[in-house]
Amino acid sequence: MQALTFGGIEQIVCQSVSEPQILEQGDVIVQITLSGICGSDLHVYHGREAGIDEGTVMGHEFVGTVVDTGKTVKKFYKGSRVLSPFTTSCGECFYCRIGLTCRCEKGDLFGWVQNGHGLHGAQAQYIRVPMADTTLVPLSNDISEEKGLLLGDIFSTGYFCAENAGVNNKGTYVIIGCGPVGLMTILAAKDLGAENLFALDHSNERLQMAKEFGAIPLNPLTTDARSIILNATNDRGADAIMEVVGSPDALRLAIDLLRPGGTISSVGVHTAKNFSFSPGEAYDKNLVYKIGRCPAHYYAGKLLKEQIIQRYPVEKIITHHFGLTDGARAYEVFDKKIDNCIKAVLHP
Numbered sequence: 508m509q510a511l512t513f514g515g516i517e518q519i520v521c522q523s524v525s526e527p528q529i530l531e532q533g534d535v536i537v538q539i540t541l542s543g544i545c546g547s548d549l550h551v552y553h554g555r556e557a558g559i560d561e562g563t564v565m566g567h568e569f570v571g572t573v574v575d576t577g578k579t580v581k582k583f584y585k586g587s588r589v590l591s592p593f594t595t596s597c598g599e600c601f602y603c604r605i606g607l608t609c610r611c612e613k614g615d616l617f618g619w620v621q622n623g624h625g626l627h628g629a630q631a632q633y634i635r636v637p638m639a640d641t642t643l644v645p646l647s648n649d650i651s652e653e654k655g656l657l658l659g660d661i662f663s664t665g666y667f668c669a670e671n672a673g674v675n676n677k678g679t680y681v682i683i684g685c686g687p688v689g690l691m692t693i694l695a696a697k698d699l700g701a702e703n704l705f706a707l708d709h710s711n712e713r714l715q716m717a718k719e720f721g722a723i724p725l726n727p728l729t730t731d732a733r734s735i736i737l738n739a740t741n742d743r744g745a746d747a748i749m750e751v752v753g754s755p756d757a758l759r760l761a762i763d764l765l766r767p768g769g770t771i772s773s774v775g776v777h778t779a780k781n782f783s784f785s786p787g788e789a790y791d792k793n794l795v796y797k798i799g800r801c802p803a804h805y806y807a808g809k810l811l812k813e814q815i816i817q818r819y820p821v822e823k824i825i826t827h828h829f830g831l832t833d834g835a836r837a838y839e840v841f842d843k844k845i846d847n848c849i850k851a852v853l854h855p
């Protein structure tokens with residue numbers, strides 16, 4: 508089959524690899540119909556997250572159709588339409604039982620093979636999914652592939668971010684970063700009732716979509732975002748900041764814009780060694796700080812069941828479509844935001 512593999516820093520190779528097979532009886536094989544390129548794939552691409560084996564199939568966002576099942580699989584059959592979170596989960600361990608499926612004791616991240624161990628990814632024609640009954644989520648025919656794809660990672664991540672921020676209809680909130688996850692976070696915050704919601708980004712095109720999604724756009728390059736937010740809050744600062752970038756600068760800005768006793772909710776994948784604020788500053792702000800990977804299995808199920816994904820035009824952020832053979836170009840376009848790319852997807 509065709510797949511995009513990691514060939515070294517900033518090297519994405521479209522190559523022929525062997526098709527995945529059932530290895531354990533709880534596995535299924537999914538034929539992928541749509542696959543995403545995620546901001547966190549760029550950490551691997553640029554070598555900010557190191558350790559992945561060359562030749563690993565990239566990617567962790569996908570929807571598709573089950574084409575083969577192990578003997579103990581009960582919930583899925585050949586032909587089942589499915590979406591997948593970006594990690595596998597067992598459904599039984601301490602973390603799965605409390606809904607923190609992203610920290611499953613037996614879970615693995617798709618698209619990460621290190622020293623021969625781990626799971627190949629989703630930027631390919633087929634993928635092996637272990638613990639399929641408790642990892643995959645059924646996707647009914649009335650939900651589009653695009654919605655299913657975004658539920659498996661970034662819409663769920665945005666919702667998790669907004670919930671961790673404690674968003675309601677009374678506060679003043681700021682979202683730092685209007686990339687794909689930031690835009691999803693805006694919709695999630697609106698769903699939770701946010702009325703005074705500022706969105707910060709350096710790209711006017713992204714801010715335009717932030718505005719369409721219901722946020723007040725602010726470009727720190729051309730406006731004094733800090734004084735606008737202070738003005739809107741009687742000089743206190745925002746009640747919560749949703750930081751989706753994952754950079755030290757974004758975190759620094761978050762604490763500067765926050766009122767004492769407020770919450771920072773971070774879902775950007777941080778790779779820095781130190782915080783960009785001191786314990787003293789955190790103490791003086793009575794800071795509440797929530798950070799970490801979204802339990803996407805839990806959220807995807809919840810957002811489908813409560814018919815939340817159905818209400819929002821999440822798929823508007825998908826600006827670019829590629830085939831696998833154009834995979835290297837797709838990464839470049841997504842990484843450099845060429846042609847105002849927001850979210851790029853692959854059609855294997």
Ligand SMILES: [Zn+2]
Pocket residue numbers: 545546547548567568593660661
């Ligand atoms: Zn992702």
Ligand SMILES: [Zn+2]
Pocket residue numbers: 596597598599600601602603604610611612613614
């Ligand atoms: Zn588990």
